[in-house]
Amino acid sequence: MDIRELRYFVAVAEELHFGKAAERLEMAQPPLSRAIARLEGQLGVVLLERTSRKVTLTEAGAVLLSEGRAILSAVAAAERRTQDAARRRPRLVLAVKTGTADLLLAKLLDAYSAEPGAATVDLLLCEAHEQQKLLQDGQADVALLHLPFDSAVGLDTETLHTEGQVAIRPASHPLAGRREIRVAEVTALPELPMARWPGPGGSYPEGPGAEVRNLTQLFQLIALGRTTVIIPESAGTDLRRDLAAVPVSDAPPVTTVIAWPPHSRLRAVADLVRVASRL
Numbered sequence: 692m693d694i695r696e697l698r699y700f701v702a703v704a705e706e707l708h709f710g711k712a713a714e715r716l717e718m719a720q721p722p723l724s725r726a727i728a729r730l731e732g733q734l735g736v737v738l739l740e741r742t743s744r745k746v747t748l749t750e751a752g753a754v755l756l757s758e759g760r761a762i763l764s765a766v767a768a769a770e771r772r773t774q775d776a777a778r779r780r781p782r783l784v785l786a787v788k789t790g791t792a793d794l795l796l797a798k799l800l801d802a803y804s805a806e807p808g809a810a811t812v813d814l815l816l817c818e819a820h821e822q823q824k825l826l827q828d829g830q831a832d833v834a835l836l837h838l839p840f841d842s843a844v845g846l847d848t849e850t851l852h853t854e855g856q857v858a859i860r861p862a863s864h865p866l867a868g869r870r871e872i873r874v875a876e877v878t879a880l881p882e883l884p885m886a887r888w889p890g891p892g893g894s895y896p897e898g899p900g901a902e903v904r905n906l907t908q909l910f911q912l913i914a915l916g917r918t919t920v921i922i923p924e925s926a927g928t929d930l931r932r933d934l935a936a937v938p939v940s941d942a943p944p945v946t947t948v949i950a951w952p953p954h955s956r957l958r959a960v961a962d963l964v965r966v967a968s969r970l
Contacts, residue, residue: 697821700726700727700756701745701763702715704752767829779838785834788819795835810959851949853946857922
């Protein structure tokens with residue numbers, strides 16, 4: 692497949708409108724329509740169902756949209772890494788969930804920057820469950836993951852830290868002053884249902900709790916008395932004054948790992964992993 696035509700198809704598949712896709716691509720609509728028709732002829736499948744009112748994806752089109760996004764991300768990553776290799780000081784993209792592992796991250800960046808020949812590290816702040824895809828698509832070179840919440844399937848990892856978990860609740864809540872609490876006590880409060888995080892596919896599990904994507908949003912909802920959560924101890928440090936963290940005695944431990952694609956041959960990745968393991 693031609694990369695240009697694949698980029699055209701992804702734009703149409705995401706917009707589901709030829710006019711809007713043409714505007715996004717800064718081109719006229721007729722050549723865009725011809726390019727999509729050529730791609731369908733080359734593949735021997737119908738990718739888009741077109742009527743006078745709407746454009747919809749066929750099953751084959753949905754597959755190509757998913758694969759096409761990954762291919763275009765990989766092409767962009769290859770361009771970036773090739774250009775980085777020509778620089779005197781290479782760059783490294785580190786994906787981290789917003790608001791997590793702050794202390795560990797600060798120590799890691801400080802220690803790595805002191806290494807001879809250290810690459811420039813660009814932080815890519817992301818939402819829950821995004822790091823694995825960012826690594827696989829080539830948008831990030833390395834990531835910090837928190838097991839078992841994040842998936843490390845298909846990645847190489849090095850364990851950095853294991854810790855307990857805490858329940859976050861409003862500071863005014865009757866249980867906020869407890870020395871410790873059990874999971875069953877946290878989940879048994881109807882007035883504070885457990886927050887719901889999106890899964891790897893982006894969909895939320897069923898339940899009464901608030902839908903959240905990052906810690907800033909989560910802590911605001913907890914302070915308003917809308918939800919509660921059980922999270923790693925390190926994410927519950929330096930809380931706002933209207934929140935309290937209570938250790939959860941029977942919650943499973945959380946392991947922070949540094950992860951990278953198994954095919955990576957970047958020296959900067961190996962150096963960062965070595966520094967992280969030493970810390």
